Structures are given as structure tokens and as C-alpha cells.
Amino acid sequence: MIKFFPLFFFITSSALFSQGGTISGMVQDDKGKPLAGANVILKNTVLGAATDDQGNYIIHKIPVGKPYQLTVMYIGHRTVTRDVLLQEGEVLTADFIMKQSLIDLDEIVVSASFSERKKRAQASPITVISQDELRRLPLRSVDEVLSGKVPGGYANLPHRPGQNNYAFTLRGGTSGAGRPLGDVKIYVDGVELLGFDVQSNPGITDFIDPSDIEKIEIVRGPMGSTLHGANAQSGIIHIFTKRGSGSRKTVMRMKIARKNTAAPILKDYKGNDNVVGQELSFSLSGRSSSDISYNLGANRTVDEEVMPSNGKNIELLKLHGALNARIGSAKIDIKTFQSWGEQGFISNLFHLLKYQEERGWTDAPGHWADSVSDGSIKYYKPGFSLNFTQNFNPNWYQTLIIGNDTRQSLYRKWGSSGSGSYLKHDWNRTTMNYFWHLKKKFPNLVELDVTAGLQRTQSSNVRLSGTVDEAKDQYYYDDFENGSLVDQSNSNMGYYAEAVLGYQERMFLTVGERMEENEYFGRDYGRHFSPRLGLSYIWELGNLICKTRAAWGSGGINPPQAMQALPSESSYNINIGNPNLRPERQSGYEVGGDFYIGDNFFLEVTYFDQLFLDGIQNDPSIDDPATLKQEYWYINFGEIINK
Incomplete structure (x- = not known):
């Protein structure tokens, strides 16, 4: 039975400020190159902006007469904070030069918990691939982005020569296929993709252009993907596409x-x-x-x-x-x-x-x-x-x-x-x-x-x-x-x-x-x-x-598919169905550390021990040789230890 639950969602659309100050500027790296997609925020407020392709940003309608901390964050660079104070009608220019650094503990991520949290607060390893990394590489598909950048993960070979890699594997689980150790759930801008679509043409590599991506977050293992529920036993891949520009320039x-x-x-x-x-x-x-x-x-x-x-x-x-x-x-x-x-x-x-x-x-x-x-x-x-x-x-x-x-x-x-x-x-x-x-x-x-x-x-x-x-x-x-x-x-x-x-x-x-x-x-x-x-x-x-x-x-569960639980018949076999199928499950623990030495050296070490239970498998042992069509059903089987 499908149940419906009321959802009370209150929306207010009145403007917070009719007047105030404005802060604008440019964000560049230490070589003078504009940084697109950098987050510029006023700490302890809801105000902020993202830089456009030219590194420009602008924040309007800022309440005046009190001090603020203006903070700039960008993946792969040290966070920079500056104290600012605005007067009524003032337009303040604040440019930033950011130094490259592998220290990313203050990077804001959302994939593990849905809500925004700093990476330092996450107890599971998270990989973030920035827009800047995407722009540096001559890429034609998403599989080229993920290959070699995610510890414990790899892109699967295509079904036919010349195609893009059709799926991704994290800790033994594969996106869309769920074999042999559970599934990898893929989101685009918070929307869950069709899991079974990713394993065939077109896969995710074929319908998203890398130049339209702002960043990618990858969470590995059932310990980090608990809140995402079904079809996320082995991890999460979350792709964020680009938003609009922060500049008036087209x-x-x-x-x-x-x-x-x-x-x-x-x-x-x-x-x-x-x-x-x-x-x-x-x-x-x-x-x-x-x-x-x-x-x-x-x-x-x-x-x-x-x-x-x-x-x-x-x-x-x-x-x-x-x-x-x-x-x-x-x-x-x-x-x-x-x-x-x-x-x-x-x-x-x-x-x-x-x-x-x-x-x-x-x-x-x-x-x-x-x-x-x-x-x-x-x-x-x-x-x-x-x-x-x-x-x-x-x-x-x-x-x-x-x-x-x-x-x-x-x-x-x-x-x-x-x-x-x-x-x-x-x-x-x-x-x-x-x-x-x-x-x-x-x-x-x-x-x-x-x-x-x-x-x-x-x-x-x-x-x-x-x-x-x-x-x-x-x-x-x-x-x-x-x-x-x-x-x-x-x-x-x-x-x-x-x-x-x-x-x-x-x-x-x-x-x-x-x-x-x-x-x-x-x-x-x-x-x-x-x-x-x-x-x-x-x-x-x-x-x-x-x-x-x-x-x-x-957190890892994979509900039985309709074709597994319900009876069906084709021209050559009969699935008798199994209404008692349990979902595939995965649990485990992990310990590890992220080590940063200066700005240019990073080492991640993780040990994990995961247990995969109640895998769903085709079982033809019930076939009656006297019938013309082969009979089979799906059953739950044993356990697999994944370390």
C-alpha cells in the first residue's frame, strides 16, 4: 500500500532589505588566472555569491553599519577571510588572490548528509573534483573525469569499442548494475538518476557535457551513504551542473x-x-x-x-x-x-x-x-x-x-x-x-x-x-x-x-x-x-x-526489482516469482586518516571491512524437466566479506 504524508512547506517571498551596501570584486589564483565557481560569503549571514567564468562576483543589499567577515573558498586553494565594514549606499571593491593548496577541510560538501557541511566534519572519505580541474583537462566525457581520481573506484570498460565507459565501480559495487557488491547511486543536481539506465547506452557519460559541470562529489562505502537509502550500498556520485553567472557581463x-x-x-x-x-x-x-x-x-x-x-x-x-x-x-x-x-x-x-x-x-x-x-x-x-x-x-x-x-x-x-x-x-x-x-x-x-x-x-x-x-x-x-x-x-x-x-x-x-x-x-x-x-x-x-x-x-540496501519479485513468462522460460525476497544489505566499518603536509602534499589512508548480505540471484534448480519452458525464481543467498 502506498501511503501519502502531508508536507507543510512555508514560503516567504518578501525582500529582506530594500537598501544597503554592495560588495564586488574579482577572485584570482596566485598566477593571475580568474577562478570560476569560487564561493564568496559573508560569514554568519545568508548572503553570498559565486564567481563567474571571469572570476567576478557581486553581493547586493548588505545591511550596513556593522562589521562582517568576507570569506572566499575554492577547491584546491587556501580559504581567505577579510574584515569589511559598509556604509549606506557604499559599493566596496574586494579582490582576492588565492594560493593553491591541497588543504580542503573547510570545503563545503552536501553529498553525505544532503545539507551543507564542512569536509572536516565528515567521518567518511569524500573526493571533490572542482571546476578548475575540469577546465585543465581536454575531456569529452564524464568517465574521463572520474578515472584515476577516486581512491577505490574505477570506470568500467564499455560494451563495444569506441564507446565511453558505461558505469563506475566503488568498493566492488557498480552504478546501475549492483554487482557484485551493491549499487552506486548517482545524482545530478540533487535528482536521483535511473540506476539501470547508467549501465547501458546512453550512460551518464553520454548525456552530460563535462564543460557544463561545476563540481563532482564522491562518497565511498555504506558508512557514508546511509542517509541515501536504497541503491547506495557502495557509495554516492553527485554531479552539480553550472549555475548562472555572477557578473552582469554576458x-x-x-x-x-x-x-x-x-x-x-x-x-x-x-x-x-x-x-x-x-x-x-x-x-x-x-x-x-x-x-x-x-x-x-x-x-x-x-x-x-x-x-x-x-x-x-x-x-x-x-x-x-x-x-x-x-x-x-x-x-x-x-x-x-x-x-x-x-x-x-x-x-x-x-x-x-x-x-x-x-x-x-x-x-x-x-x-x-x-x-x-x-x-x-x-x-x-x-x-x-x-x-x-x-x-x-x-x-x-x-x-x-x-x-x-x-x-x-x-x-x-x-x-x-x-x-x-x-x-x-x-x-x-x-x-x-x-x-x-x-x-x-x-x-x-x-x-x-x-x-x-x-x-x-x-x-x-x-x-x-x-x-x-x-x-x-x-x-x-x-x-x-x-x-x-x-x-x-x-x-x-x-x-x-x-x-x-x-x-x-x-x-x-x-x-x-x-x-x-x-x-x-x-x-x-x-x-x-x-x-x-x-x-x-x-x-x-x-x-x-x-x-x-x-x-x-x-545503510546499504537494494530492494528487489519487480522482475525478480513478480511472476513473468517469456517464449522460452517462466519466472514463478518470489514475494518473500529480502533486500540486499551491506554494512561495515572503516578507519583512516587524511594527511596534509604543507600545501602541496596529501595522503589518504582508509581501511574498511564491509559485509554484504542477502544477495539476489537467479536460481534454476526448481525447474521441472517435464515442462517445455525452463522454470526459475530469484532467491537470497549467503554473504560476501569485502575488505
């Missing part, structure tokens, strides 16, 4: 690129081994007023196949848009990504024909010489997010995130016999996440930081497949032979809360809990509870800064 950027790849296997197939790829990228950002900014981006790539194919190229078009507004004490971010793609089919057997010729094979299967099938794979992938944050005061705010991720794909393949295969697949996932965040300072430098909220996701999966006798633009169910129509949906509801008790900005104790409800939990399983504990302590000795940390959590 900034346009364009990139034109061409790549040449040597593909020797094509030498005998098309006469040369040169494969060409082209890319055109365009972005536009600016600010129409002091409270409204925007960012637009487009990316078009066309790549030839590196394997023998039916002559179709790999074509991708990606669009990104962002509109950001401030209304009094509220901030509203509206973002969208849209992508279209098409590619043909390749021959995976062409190299075997060469072996047959070179080695004199006489008994090779006849289908090796079949021509490459005609047809294509097309997809359309839209998504959007709405982030609404309202500050009641500098230490108390609430946030509502609503978003959607959709994928529509069409697979049509025609063989030499004239018959064809058809598959139309529509996936959809809607996310709603509401939470509030409160900080309370006590005497003796003690601070309490509390986050509580609820998260709901609704997912659907509609799949139409079968064989057809002729090529048409539109098919109906009666046109198919052995037609199969699958329509599945599920909902997941989570309630979470976490408290962090800090002392002197050095020691932090974390206690958290999430309760999960899912309609595909086993019949008698009920609700799932995921506790979390963490402790971190920072100490200094000369040029050495060390953050020691320890965490325990049992």
Missing part, C-alpha cells in the same frame, strides 16, 4: 575539436584505418539583474565507428540550461538537461574472419560471414531539477528538491533474411526530497548541527519487444510475433535524520538514522532501519595537519 564560449583514432581492424574493411571524431561545444552565461542569472550550453559530437559497421556514425546532441533566482530570503535553481543520440550496429566477428583466413580454419560457423545488420539505436533523454532553499536565519534553512530523469529508447535491427527485431523502452524516475537544517552554537565552542527530512522516488519501466516482418515507422502490438509487453513500477519512501556535535572545530561526533519503505520488500520484511555513527578529529603538528576518522553504518 560570457560566450565555443570549442571546436577533432580527433583521429587508428583502428587497424578497418584497414581491410574500408581501405584505411583512420577514424574521425568531431565535437562542437557552445555555452552562454550571464545575469539579467542582481537576483536572476542564467547558463546555457550545447554540445554536438559525431564519431565514426572503430569497428566494421552498417555505415552509421555515433551522433550525440546534449543541451543544458540553468535559471537561478533570489527572492528575498529564498533561492530558486531550475535546471534541465536534454540529450538525443543515434548509432548503428557493428560486427564483433570481423576479426574472427581474419583469423580464419590467416590460420586456414575450415570449420568456422557460417554466421561469421553474415553482413552487418541494418537499423539503429535511438534515444531521447530529458531531465530537470527544481531546488528551492529558504533561509529563516543564518543557521536555519529548509530545502525542497523536485526532479525527474527519463529515458526513451528505440532499437530496430534488420537481418539479411528481412525479418527484424524491435524494442521500445521507456524508463522514468521522479524524485522529491525535503529537509531542514539547523545549527546551534553553545558556550565553550560547542556546536550542534542537525538535518532531518524525507525522500520519495517513483520509478516506472515500460518495455515492448518482439520480431516483425517488415520495416515501418509505427508499430502496434498486433504487428509483433512473440510480442512481449512489460509494465512495472515501484515507489520508495525514506525518512532520515542526522546530528553532528562539534567541539572547537576539531572533533566531530556523527549520529544518523534512515527508515526505508519499499513495496517490493519481502512480504514479512516490513521497514528497514539504517543507523550510522562517525567520529573525526583534526590535529596539527608544525606543517602537518591530520584528520583521523572512523565510521560505522548499515
Whole structure:
């Protein structure tokens, strides 16, 4: 049974200040290069701004007549703070030069707890990849960003040569696949992506342009991902796309690129081994007023196949848009990504024909010489997010995130016999996440930081497949032979809360809990509870800064899928269903330390011990040999220790 819970969300839109002062300026590194995306804030207020592509920022409507601390933070650089005092109507210019540094303990992250917290308060390791790092590298896809930058993580090899890596693995768990040790949940601007979409084309690497990314946060292990609930056993990857510009100037950027790849296997197939790829990228950002900014981006790539194919190229078009507004004490971010793609089919057997010729094979299967099938794979992938944050005061705010991720794909393949295969697949996932965040300072430098909220996701999966006798633009169910129509949906509801008790900005104790409800939990399983504990302590000795940390959590769960729990039948087998399937679970502990020596040396050391329980596996042992179709079901099995 699906339950609905009332949500009271109060919104005020009155402007806080009708008059005041203004602070503007530029943020650069120690070589004079503008830093885009640096956070400039007035401490203990709700006022702040982010620098644009030229390093400029501006903060309006600042109450005058009292002192402030103006602080600038940027990943990979030392935090800088300056005392300022404004008079009525004054426009103060405050430029900053930031020194590069690997010390990032004061970097604000949100992926572990949803709410904003300094990295020093997190008891689990978090990797942050900044916009500056993205700009320094000649990247074409997100997989190139993550490869080699995340301890204990790697990008999986693509299904076919020439494609981007299709998924990411953290501590044995893989995004979208969940094998062998749980899943990795991926967010874009707070909206949960379709997990099963990431493991196939288009994967996340194919619909987000790296030049549209502001930063990426990666949390590893169930100890750090407890509050995120289902499908986050092995960690979190959170991608934040760019917001609007902080400057009144309109900034346009364009990139034109061409790549040449040597593909020797094509030498005998098309006469040369040169494969060409082209890319055109365009972005536009600016600010129409002091409270409204925007960012637009487009990316078009066309790549030839590196394997023998039916002559179709790999074509991708990606669009990104962002509109950001401030209304009094509220901030509203509206973002969208849209992508279209098409590619043909390749021959995976062409190299075997060469072996047959070179080695004199006489008994090779006849289908090796079949021509490459005609047809294509097309997809359309839209998504959007709405982030609404309202500050009641500098230490108390609430946030509502609503978003959607959709994928529509069409697979049509025609063989030499004239018959064809058809598959139309529509996936959809809607996310709603509401939470509030409160900080309370006590005497003796003690601070309490509390986050509580609820998260709901609704997912659907509609799949139409079968064989057809002729090529048409539109098919109906009666046109198919052995037609199969699958329509599945599920909902997941989570309630979470976490408290962090800090002392002197050095020691932090974390206690958290999430309760999960899912309609595909086993019949008698009920609700799932995921506790979390963490402790971190920072100490200094000369040029050495060390953050020691320890965490325990049992946050990793993966609910059974509808295709596993419910009975179904195909042309060759029967799934009898198992309503008693329990969710896959993972728990464990980790201890480690982050060591900073000066500004230029960093070492992270982590030991983890995780236990994976109730893995879900196909079991054909119940098959009755007397029946024509193979019978099977899904069961829970044993445990796996992951260290």
C-alpha cells in the first residue's frame, strides 16, 4: 500500500532589505588566472555569491553599519577571510588572490548528509573534483573525469569499442548494475538518476557535457551513504551542473575539436584505418539583474565507428540550461538537461574472419560471414531539477528538491533474411526530497548541527519487444510475433535524520538514522532501519595537519526489482516469482586518516571491512524437466566479506 504524508512547506517571498551596501570584486589564483565557481560569503549571514567564468562576483543589499567577515573558498586553494565594514549606499571593491593548496577541510560538501557541511566534519572519505580541474583537462566525457581520481573506484570498460565507459565501480559495487557488491547511486543536481539506465547506452557519460559541470562529489562505502537509502550500498556520485553567472557581463564560449583514432581492424574493411571524431561545444552565461542569472550550453559530437559497421556514425546532441533566482530570503535553481543520440550496429566477428583466413580454419560457423545488420539505436533523454532553499536565519534553512530523469529508447535491427527485431523502452524516475537544517552554537565552542527530512522516488519501466516482418515507422502490438509487453513500477519512501556535535572545530561526533519503505520488500520484511555513527578529529603538528576518522553504518540496501519479485513468462522460460525476497544489505566499518603536509602534499589512508548480505540471484534448480519452458525464481543467498 502506498501511503501519502502531508508536507507543510512555508514560503516567504518578501525582500529582506530594500537598501544597503554592495560588495564586488574579482577572485584570482596566485598566477593571475580568474577562478570560476569560487564561493564568496559573508560569514554568519545568508548572503553570498559565486564567481563567474571571469572570476567576478557581486553581493547586493548588505545591511550596513556593522562589521562582517568576507570569506572566499575554492577547491584546491587556501580559504581567505577579510574584515569589511559598509556604509549606506557604499559599493566596496574586494579582490582576492588565492594560493593553491591541497588543504580542503573547510570545503563545503552536501553529498553525505544532503545539507551543507564542512569536509572536516565528515567521518567518511569524500573526493571533490572542482571546476578548475575540469577546465585543465581536454575531456569529452564524464568517465574521463572520474578515472584515476577516486581512491577505490574505477570506470568500467564499455560494451563495444569506441564507446565511453558505461558505469563506475566503488568498493566492488557498480552504478546501475549492483554487482557484485551493491549499487552506486548517482545524482545530478540533487535528482536521483535511473540506476539501470547508467549501465547501458546512453550512460551518464553520454548525456552530460563535462564543460557544463561545476563540481563532482564522491562518497565511498555504506558508512557514508546511509542517509541515501536504497541503491547506495557502495557509495554516492553527485554531479552539480553550472549555475548562472555572477557578473552582469554576458560570457560566450565555443570549442571546436577533432580527433583521429587508428583502428587497424578497418584497414581491410574500408581501405584505411583512420577514424574521425568531431565535437562542437557552445555555452552562454550571464545575469539579467542582481537576483536572476542564467547558463546555457550545447554540445554536438559525431564519431565514426572503430569497428566494421552498417555505415552509421555515433551522433550525440546534449543541451543544458540553468535559471537561478533570489527572492528575498529564498533561492530558486531550475535546471534541465536534454540529450538525443543515434548509432548503428557493428560486427564483433570481423576479426574472427581474419583469423580464419590467416590460420586456414575450415570449420568456422557460417554466421561469421553474415553482413552487418541494418537499423539503429535511438534515444531521447530529458531531465530537470527544481531546488528551492529558504533561509529563516543564518543557521536555519529548509530545502525542497523536485526532479525527474527519463529515458526513451528505440532499437530496430534488420537481418539479411528481412525479418527484424524491435524494442521500445521507456524508463522514468521522479524524485522529491525535503529537509531542514539547523545549527546551534553553545558556550565553550560547542556546536550542534542537525538535518532531518524525507525522500520519495517513483520509478516506472515500460518495455515492448518482439520480431516483425517488415520495416515501418509505427508499430502496434498486433504487428509483433512473440510480442512481449512489460509494465512495472515501484515507489520508495525514506525518512532520515542526522546530528553532528562539534567541539572547537576539531572533533566531530556523527549520529544518523534512515527508515526505508519499499513495496517490493519481502512480504514479512516490513521497514528497514539504517543507523550510522562517525567520529573525526583534526590535529596539527608544525606543517602537518591530520584528520583521523572512523565510521560505522548499515545503510546499504537494494530492494528487489519487480522482475525478480513478480511472476513473468517469456517464449522460452517462466519466472514463478518470489514475494518473500529480502533486500540486499551491506554494512561495515572503516578507519583512516587524511594527511596534509604543507600545501602541496596529501595522503589518504582508509581501511574498511564491509559485509554484504542477502544477495539476489537467479536460481534454476526448481525447474521441472517435464515442462517445455525452463522454470526459475530469484532467491537470497549467503554473504560476501569485502575488505
